[in-house]
Amino acid sequence: MARLFQPLDLRGLTLKNRVVVSPMQTYSAPEGRATPWHQAHLARFALGGAGLVMAEATAVTPEGRSTALDLGLWEEAQARALEGLAEAVHACGAACGVQLQHAGRKAATSAPWEGFRPVADPAGAQVLGPTDAPADAGGHVPRAMGPSDMARIVEAYAAAARRADAAGVDLIEIHMAHGYLLHSFLSPLSNTRADAYGGAIEGRMRLPLDVAAAVRAAWPAHKPLACRISSVDGIGVGWSLEDSQVLVTALIAAGVDLVDCSSGGMILPRGDMMVPRGPGFQVPFASRLKRTTGACVIAVGGITQAAEAEAVLAREDADLVALGREMLADPNWALHAAATLVEDGGWAHWPKPFGWWLERRARAAHRDKA
Numbered sequence: 598m599a600r601l602f603q604p605l606d607l608r609g610l611t612l613k614n615r616v617v618v619s620p621m622q623t624y625s626a627p628e629g630r631a632t633p634w635h636q637a638h639l640a641r642f643a644l645g646g647a648g649l650v651m652a653e654a655t656a657v658t659p660e661g662r663s664t665a666l667d668l669g670l671w672e673e674a675q676a677r678a679l680e681g682l683a684e685a686v687h688a689c690g691a692a693c694g695v696q697l698q699h700a701g702r703k704a705a706t707s708a709p710w711e712g713f714r715p716v717a718d719p720a721g722a723q724v725l726g727p728t729d730a731p732a733d734a735g736g737h738v739p740r741a742m743g744p745s746d747m748a749r750i751v752e753a754y755a756a757a758a759r760r761a762d763a764a765g766v767d768l769i770e771i772h773m774a775h776g777y778l779l780h781s782f783l784s785p786l787s788n789t790r791a792d793a794y795g796g797a798i799e800g801r802m803r804l805p806l807d808v809a810a811a812v813r814a815a816w817p818a819h820k821p822l823a824c825r826i827s828s829v830d831g832i833g834v835g836w837s838l839e840d841s842q843v844l845v846t847a848l849i850a851a852g853v854d855l856v857d858c859s860s861g862g863m864i865l866p867r868g869d870m871m872v873p874r875g876p877g878f879q880v881p882f883a884s885r886l887k888r889t890t891g892a893c894v895i896a897v898g899g900i901t902q903a904a905e906a907e908a909v910l911a912r913e914d915a916d917l918v919a920l921g922r923e924m925l926a927d928p929n930w931a932l933h934a935a936a937t938l939v940e941d942g943g944w945a946h947w948p949k950p951f952g953w954w955l956e957r958r959a960r961a962a963h964r965d966k967a
């Protein structure tokens with residue numbers, strides 16, 4: 598049997614297969630609330646056969662949004678809207694995850710199609726960071742977070758986790774990657790604090806680990822918790838794969854069940870290099886972190902072909918495979934993968950109400966050809 602279509606148990610959740618839809622922002626949520634548009638968008642991937650559909654980065658506080666139209670989970674009306682989203686994904690056959698996010702010093706920008714430019718913070722608050730250094734030249738000058746900010750942010754993540762649970766979400770992923778708040782505390786490139794939240798790696802991990810512990814405590818014991826990390830900042834610069842090993846070991850101890858192995862997102866000093874983005878470009882990070890820490894991991898990035906995804910699992914480089922852009926191009930990606938990997942055309946994976954008819958048509962065409 599194809600490994601891609603074998604189930605995976607994570608605490609009390611059974612994923613029906615190993616195909617994950619990576620979280621992807623859509624910048625379409627007025628007041629942070631999911632609409633029927635979000636339901637239709639994510640339900641397409643569920644109907645298309647993915648086992649786990651991740652909702653996009655969802656802000657835990659108003660000033661934690663990267664744009665004014667990010668999803669949010671800091672108030673009850675947003676939780677009710679998320680409930681509709683989870684229901685739609687469940688009804689179409691997949692588990693529903695949500696990614697909890699604080700954009701930190703990368704908050705308050707325009708949408709990407711408007712240039713991702715800094716705009717006045719829609720929350721009317723000042724952008725937050727580990728220090729007052731902006732993410733890049735021309736970016737917002739953040740306010741360096743103090744002890745009361747830390748306590749507020751940790752509690753906001755926990756409160757968002759409670760709302761996600763009430764909304765029927767199956768899995769939470771804490772966003773610790775891509776230069777956003779928690780990554781900006783981890784990386785020595787952005788965290789130059791001299792207090793208990795900076796300095797050596799133990800200090801830089803403090804806020805992310807506090808958040809992980811608070812979310813774990815607020816999130817039911819039978820539901821799995823994931824973290825997305827930037828496995829490295831770049832080639833030989835900043836946060837390293839060895840740092841990620843230390844972090845992943847600490848995350849496992851804090852009750853994290855799954856590590857989603859991304860990379861980058863930090864603006865690098867001039868002359869330093871990002872990881873080249875070829876096919877499967879982050880798989881070696883997932884593989885290394887899985888082997889050195891024993892973590893259950895997601896491989897993501899530049900995976901487009903069914904055979905490639907299957908090979909990642911066959912080599913035991915990862916436990917799950919996530920796709921982003923290729924899913925946007927083909928929301929039926931998992932079903933098309935089943936057609937190539939599963940005996941008998943994978944028709945059993947299609948939703949019965951229309952799969953039966955497509956199967957009949959395909960078999961008739963095959964007979965006519967013979």
Ligand SMILES: Cc1cc2nc3c(=O)[nH]c(=O)nc-3n(C[C@H](O)[C@H](O)[C@H](O)COP(=O)(O)O)c2cc1C
Nearest residue numbers: 619620621622653654897898899900920921922923
């Ligand atoms: C339109 C778009 C929006 C994205 N939004 C998010 C997001 O909300 N959170 C996140 O962690 N990554 C986000 N990403 C990154 C993807 O989840 C994924 O890691 C990346 O695209 C690499 O995978 P791929 O090569 O399969 O697309 C986004 C990517 C795209 C293309």
